[in-house]
Amino acid sequence: MMAPLLDVQGLEISLRTGDAARPLVHDLSFRIEAGEALCLVGESGSGKSVTALALMGLLDPKKLRPTAGRAMFEGQDLLALPPDRMRALRGHRIAMVFQEPMSALNPVQRIGDQIAETIREHRGTSARDAESQAVDLLDLVQVPDAKRRAREYPHQLSGGMRQRVMIAMAVALRPALLIADEPTTALDVTIQAQVLSLIDDLRRELGTAVLLITHDLGVVAEIADRVLVLYAGRAVEQAPVATLFDAPEHPYTAALIQSIRHLQNFAEGDRLIEIPGGMPAPGRWVEGCAFAERCAYALPDCATRLPDFRRRAPEHFAACWRTPPFGGAGK
Amino acid sequence: MAAPEASMSLANADTPVSVLAALRRRPLFLICVGIVAAFALLALVVPFLPVDPAVLNPLRRLRAPSMLEPFGTDHVGRSVLARTLWGTQISLGVGLAVAALTTLAGVSIGLLAGYIRALDMVLMRVMDAVMAVPAILLAIALVALIGAGPVVIVVAISMPEIPRMARTVRAGVLVLRELAFVEAATICGGRLSTILLRHILPSVAGPVLVQATYVFAAAMILEAILSFLGAGTPPDVASWGNMMAEGRQYLEIAPWILVFPAIALTILVLAINVIGDELRDMLDPESAR
Amino acid sequence: MSVVLEAVGLTKTFTLGGGFFGLGAKRTIRAVDDVSFTIGKGRTLCVVGESGCGKTTIGRMILRLTAPSAGSVRLEGEDFTQLRGEELRTRRQRVQMVFQDPAACLNARMTAAEIVAEPLVNFELLDPAGRARRVEQLFDQVGLSRGMMGRLPRNLSGGQRQRLGIARALASSPAVIVADEAVAALDVSIRAQILNLLRDVQRQTGVAYLFISHDLAVVRYIADEIAVMYLGAIVERAPARELFEAPAHPYTRALIASIPATHPRFRKKRAALTGEVPSAAALPSGCRFRARCPLASDICATQSPPMRAIAPGHEVACHNTTTINQGG
Numbered sequence: 038m039m040a041p042l043l044d045v046q047g048l049e050i051s052l053r054t055g056d057a058a059r060p061l062v063h064d065l066s067f068r069i070e071a072g073e074a075l076c077l078v079g080e081s082g083s084g085k086s087v088t089a090l091a092l093m094g095l096l097d098p099k100k101l102r103p104t105a106g107r108a109m110f111e112g113q114d115l116l117a118l119p120p121d122r123m124r125a126l127r128g129h130r131i132a133m134v135f136q137e138p139m140s141a142l143n144p145v146q147r148i149g150d151q152i153a154e155t156i157r158e159h160r161g162t163s164a165r166d167a168e169s170q171a172v173d174l175l176d177l178v179q180v181p182d183a184k185r186r187a188r189e190y191p192h193q194l195s196g197g198m199r200q201r202v203m204i205a206m207a208v209a210l211r212p213a214l215l216i217a218d219e220p221t222t223a224l225d226v227t228i229q230a231q232v233l234s235l236i237d238d239l240r241r242e243l244g245t246a247v248l249l250i251t252h253d254l255g256v257v258a259e260i261a262d263r264v265l266v267l268y269a270g271r272a273v274e275q276a277p278v279a280t281l282f283d284a285p286e287h288p289y290t291a292a293l294i295q296s297i298r299h300l301q302n303f304a305e306g307d308r309l310i311e312i313p314g315g316m317p318a319p320g321r322w323v324e325g326c327a328f329a330e331r332c333a334y335a336l337p338d339c340a341t342r343l344p345d346f347r348r349r350a351p352e353h354f355a356a357c358w359r360t361p362p363f364g365g366a367g368k
Numbered sequence: 369m370a371a372p373e374a375s376m377s378l379a380n381a382d383t384p385v386s387v388l389a390a391l392r393r394r395p396l397f398l399i400c401v402g403i404v405a406a407f408a409l410l411a412l413v414v415p416f417l418p419v420d421p422a423v424l425n426p427l428r429r430l431r432a433p434s435m436l437e438p439f440g441t442d443h444v445g446r447s448v449l450a451r452t453l454w455g456t457q458i459s460l461g462v463g464l465a466v467a468a469l470t471t472l473a474g475v476s477i478g479l480l481a482g483y484i485r486a487l488d489m490v491l492m493r494v495m496d497a498v499m500a501v502p503a504i505l506l507a508i509a510l511v512a513l514i515g516a517g518p519v520v521i522v523v524a525i526s527m528p529e530i531p532r533m534a535r536t537v538r539a540g541v542l543v544l545r546e547l548a549f550v551e552a553a554t555i556c557g558g559r560l561s562t563i564l565l566r567h568i569l570p571s572v573a574g575p576v577l578v579q580a581t582y583v584f585a586a587a588m589i590l591e592a593i594l595s596f597l598g599a600g601t602p603p604d605v606a607s608w609g610n611m612m613a614e615g616r617q618y619l620e621i622a623p624w625i626l627v628f629p630a631i632a633l634t635i636l637v638l639a640i641n642v643i644g645d646e647l648r649d650m651l652d653p654e655s656a657r
Numbered sequence: 658m659s660v661v662l663e664a665v666g667l668t669k670t671f672t673l674g675g676g677f678f679g680l681g682a683k684r685t686i687r688a689v690d691d692v693s694f695t696i697g698k699g700r701t702l703c704v705v706g707e708s709g710c711g712k713t714t715i716g717r718m719i720l721r722l723t724a725p726s727a728g729s730v731r732l733e734g735e736d737f738t739q740l741r742g743e744e745l746r747t748r749r750q751r752v753q754m755v756f757q758d759p760a761a762c763l764n765a766r767m768t769a770a771e772i773v774a775e776p777l778v779n780f781e782l783l784d785p786a787g788r789a790r791r792v793e794q795l796f797d798q799v800g801l802s803r804g805m806m807g808r809l810p811r812n813l814s815g816g817q818r819q820r821l822g823i824a825r826a827l828a829s830s831p832a833v834i835v836a837d838e839a840v841a842a843l844d845v846s847i848r849a850q851i852l853n854l855l856r857d858v859q860r861q862t863g864v865a866y867l868f869i870s871h872d873l874a875v876v877r878y879i880a881d882e883i884a885v886m887y888l889g890a891i892v893e894r895a896p897a898r899e900l901f902e903a904p905a906h907p908y909t910r911a912l913i914a915s916i917p918a919t920h921p922r923f924r925k926k927r928a929a930l931t932g933e934v935p936s937a938a939a940l941p942s943g944c945r946f947r948a949r950c951p952l953a954s955d956i957c958a959t960q961s962p963p964m965r966a967i968a969p970g971h972e973v974a975c976h977n978t979t980t981i982n983q984g985g
Contacts, residue, residue: 080844081815181932195933196708225707225871226915230928252845255874255917259924278921296849298919300874308856309878311849315814548762551722556825557749557779570766 040109041068042213042246043092048106048116050087050096052320058104059320062088062270065106066346071213074240074247076257076278079267082319085250088267089218091116092248093133094123111213129159132207136219138199142191148202149175149187155209174205177242178235197228201235208239215240218250233259254297258282263352266290269317269327272346276353286355289328291363326356334359390650397646400639407636411457419450421606430622440624442614451606452628458607459588459633462522463640466587467580469526474533475576479564481534482541492538495531503528507590508599516602525590529583536579540572574651581644585637592633608633661832661865662696662719662752666728669714673938686937688714690889691728696833699859701866703876703897705912706886707934712869716835719867720754721745733832750780750829755855757838759818763810769796769821770806776828795824798861799854816847820854827858837869852879874916877901882970885909888937888945891964895971905973907950944976952977 048065051058062084069075079085090096091103092115108115111130118126127133135141143151152171156162162170168187175183178201191199200220207215217236221229237260240247249260257264261278266287274287285291292312299310314331317323326332329339339358346356391398425445433440439448481491498506503525510524544550545568553567594600595609596616603610608629615626669689689711696702704712717723719730721737729738732751740748753776756762763772773795777788796803799820810818819839826834836855840848856879859866870876876883880897885908893906904910914929932949935941944962947953954977962974 080846197933225934226873227707227911227928227930228933229917230915230925231931234925234928253917254845255919258918258921261921282920282922293845294919297845297874300849300878301916301919303878309849309853311853312846313850315816315847316844318814548756548758549764552754552756552762552825553764553775554722555720555749555752555754556776557746557829558775559746559779562779567764 039071042071042073042110043069043248044109045092046107046109048088048091048108049104050084050091050101051104052101053099059322060104060270061101061319062091064346065267065272067265067272067275069214069246069248072240072244072246074237074249074260074262076261076264077248077250077267078252078254078257078264080252080316082269082316083267084270084319085252085267086218089133089216089248089250093127093131093216094118094120128155128207128212129210130212131214131216132210132212134200134203134207134215134217134220136222138196138203139191141203142199144191147188147190148194152187152202152206152209155206159210170209171205174209175202177208177239178202178205179231180205195228197224197232200224200232204232204235204239208243208245211243212245214246214248216248216250219252220249221256222251222253229256230259236260254293269321269323270319271327272354272356273328274355275346276355280350280353284361285363286349286353286361287328287357288332288334288359288363290355291361292333326358334363394646394650396642397650400642400646403635403639404643407456407632408460410453411460414453414457417453419447419453421446421451421454422604423447423450430618432622433624439628440622442611442622442625443618448611448625448628451611452608452632454606455608455611455629456632456636458601458605459591459636462518462525462591463584463588465518465522466525466529467584469522470529470533470583470587471576471580473526474530474579475537475569475572477530477534478537478572479541479568482538483545483560483564483568488538491534495534498527499531501528503590504593507594508597511594511599516600518601521591521594521600525587525594529586533576533579533583536575537572540575541568544568544571574647578644578648578651581640581647585640585644588633588637588640659698660695661698661733662867663731664692664694664715664719664728665731667692667715667718667725667730668727669711669718669723670726684938687889687940688937689718689725692886692889692891693728694884694891694894696865696867698832698865699863700881701859701868701879703868703870703880703883704886705870705873705876705883707871709888709934709937710886711889711937712871712886713837716754716837716867716869719833720752720835721749747780750776750782751831752833752835753826753829753831755819755822755826755834755836755839758842759815759822760810762822763818765810767809768806769801769808769810769813772810772821773824773828776825780829782829791828795828798827798858799824800850815843816850819843819847819851823851823854823858827862827864830862831864833865833867835867835869838871839868840875841870841872848875855879873912885912888934888940890945890974892946892975893973894964895968895973899968899971903968903971905967905971905978906946906975907952907977908946911949944974 045068046066048062049060050062051060065088077085077088087096087101092108094115096102103116106116149168149171152174153167156167156170157164172183172187175187180186180198180201194202221232224232233256236247239245251257257278263277264275264281265272266274268289274285274290281290282294285294296310296312303309312331317327325341325343326339329335332339336358344356344358346354349355423446427445428441429443429445431437431441437447437449439452442448477491481488506528507524511520514520550563550567553563591600592609592612595607596613598613600609601607611629612626618625667689668687668691671686671688673684673686692715694702704715706712714723718725725738729736731737737748770792773792774788777783777791783791793803796806801817801820801824805813805817813821840851843851858864868876868879877897882894883897883900884891884894885906887908893909900909901913904913911930918924930949935948941948943959944957947957956976962976964972964974966972967978
């Protein structure tokens, strides 16, 4: 069997407060195969974004740093790479797309030039070639009238167009892995559908693996091959997408899926299925299962004994003492 | 998304402790607060000390510093030490009064101009007009017109500082008035006074405090300059500016007359400015570290 | 059913440009163009549309945070747009707001109890002892424990802050609450809690909601009636169930089709709608949706379609309505 493209083992990320270090992400392991789309799902504070930042070497080292584990990508450990090597890798082999594209684009440079510059920096192509490649890339991400748009500045574009430009820059050097952190959260629904289908098309055309971070199970249903669900800094479930939606093995996943389904499909007079309470604040130490206090299926032991992240079926892992069915959600 | 929220909630969890911890990490701030406090204490107790700034002793004129007269004597035999100590009162008093007046007037004007669009044009054009006149000329003109007295001097020094304070406050209000919690205050039936004083003022208090320390320091220098030019504190009063003005004529034979008040002024102004800088860093986590 | 809020011909225009010293050409943008609707006591009207469609401006005009350029808002039969000064301030107790970002709409320096008591103090409702009891009752009503009364907003979770914002909006017993994207910033697991709470509160107090959202999926549960907006105008209005079951306007259909799948089995082959919302500064002639419309015909380019009823309570502004219904 071939080694996976990205293999994360036992990742721990800690927040430094004074002398103490509080872990925000505990013992996280996952892998991504070449060309695969893995979704990292969780609510805010679940640790999904810091995980992405850690893999890209973009954590603020004064506050957050990986304190254990490794992340093997094409034979090197991303967590141990010196900053200059990481910089060379970023944009080249690993590319990123963020929620707010405006913050990642240079406001005073034409978008065509920004893309061309990326190409020239890494490839040493001539200025003219790079420019025509930039226009081709804008075509690829379905920016209409690409030649004219290449001469525009970021502020002249709509949010959806900017996100397309970000994606064009990200795939300019044919990276092996594209990390997208909430790429459609700031976009309108009709534009979200367009951008998701664009990411999916590019993955098929270019063979780029995608690590997509989102809070939205709807996005997951649209794009994922496999899904990793995070809760309070720990992996609670991992499965192929159809399996996850059909037969979730963790009560949290089950409740989330039920609640989005119920929102679309309720009977007159129903109360929406809700998960009571809220997630513990990031870094708050919980002895047992962090979801226990909100879980309808919690046993007395759950609050004190941490369940292992165990294999339930081939390719299906979950961290729960109980087994399905998890019919009604919440307490 | 997750990261900033996480670090914020954790950092804010224990505020009283972190304030003390932050102070401990800022020794310079504590030293300067100590210096200013020492001068303030001196100004308060100087009337009870056996030092008289007005006693003439023509026989002991222009004496160099000695055990008897640590700072020496001036051209009419007055004790430079006594006069420097008494000068502290004038300098700090004027500085404090100017800072208070500037803050009161500047904050009021800034709040109204920033929040009420109709007033903005009028108030800020008046402020621009005041700012267009050089501060020192405005002060001299006022003193010349009305005559030198403590109130006139404080007003004369405050006038050119008020527009700067008003602008600082107005800039803050323009940002804050658009924020959801200020709009929420309007929707909740807040009166103008409630919205300005309860919801907006606390959020601009930081920059105001910082600006006030700079005004404080600038006012002490301006008071000294006015006295030096003979347009300030009446010449019979022991102020640092008056002392430096008189000492200038004897600089070559009795430099101590000028040097000691100058050193006192420098130390005090420097300390207050450092306090302002440190406050700004502490109140604005972005500019700190 | 008694009408508590009525908007008549609400219009908001902004003037853009003028350029350097007014030398450039001035352009007028119609952010909201002749919008009318009514909301009955205890009912919920949802205004749905994409960013820039004018839905937030409508909410702001109703709350008198922005003055309408034309049209009026009648609140319980009284012309709210004509009120000034102290009269306006006092009447605000009848129309309150729940905000999108619960962290930004709460004064960070006030405790939870002070925040909820603020409308009571401002509107001079109840005596101090009565206010304290009312605050306790509001905490119970929105599901916040009384132990949280002394906390500052930053020591509450996102869901708790939104509950606090709802308690504040309820304090003065308003007739109408404008909820602008009230659950958009909340986590999925909290969203259902807040939607249930809003509905419970409506049943208990008879408050009417103007619920503004970009997300049709959320709106389905809370709405009695839905108005779909596109570029400043309402293009379709219908009872909630009917809008989902028989959408008449091609834009409404596209919005419904864009709701993300609830199972990978229903994965979309391609996006329902191509292109983007044009700028409100350069409205197309005729129908404002025609550039993106799969059904656009010649008449769409020349004539702006009027609103017309196609079923009781169901109105649509489209020349090709019948075509769509046949095409199914």
